[in-house]
């Protein structure tokens with residue numbers, strides 16, 4: 001399933017898979033002035049190509065290597081012969097692959113891994129210069145794109161919502177906080193996220209989100225010192241698990257989010 005909506009001259013491209021008649025998950029890519037930001041799922045690659053057929057596509061950026069952001073890379077290269085860029089740290093994952101969970105394959109389709117080009121510090125289109133900011137919190141080599149003259153910050157998966165409470169088991173919330181702090185260095189008016197949300201007063205929202213992470217961390221550490229397990233902390237702070245817990249066999253969960261405050265680091269395999 002693919003659906004286009006517009007925000008001013010920005011095309012928001014919603015993609016998702018329907019399983020047993022239910023739309024379980026969606027992800028957004030964006031098109032502006034010849035630039036496609038992310039290529040979405042493998043399952044929707046032909047719908048995306050149909051949409052792009054009426055556009056003047058000149059280049060593509062992958063914000064990061066996760067399969068719901070690179071799924072149509074090979075199909076787009078084959079059809080349009082345009083360059084696709086990603087941060088150098090993301091290139092080996094995009095080219096050689098990495099472990100993909102079965103729920104991810106079912107939701108989004110297993111992509112064809114392929115070589116893309118290293119991003120520099122800027123991406124230029126006919127009308128705009130996008131600044132490339134390496135944040136690397138959500139995954140190794142994650143970038144966000146800043147369109148300075150509009151104050152638009154394309155956050156990828158680095159910022160999805162102002163009060164997150166679920167994550168994959170690779171998430172390290174200290175890295176997430178560092179990434180948010182990096183984004184705070186830019187005067188963002190809008191946060192344009194891959195969950196489809198567009199948040200106004202961008203910099204203020206980032207600041208409040210950092211406060212939220214700090215406050216949650218303090219609660220998690222305090223409850224841990226009192227002897228509660230991560231699962232008990234989930235019950236106490238969030239009233240139980242996310243509905244996606246069972247479907248993903250716990251790979252996406254609130255417990256992971258809680259444990260994301262208790263680990264030292266680990267983006268090596270994500």
Ligand SMILES: [Fe+2]
Pocket residue numbers: 064066138139157
């Ligand atoms: Fe991601």
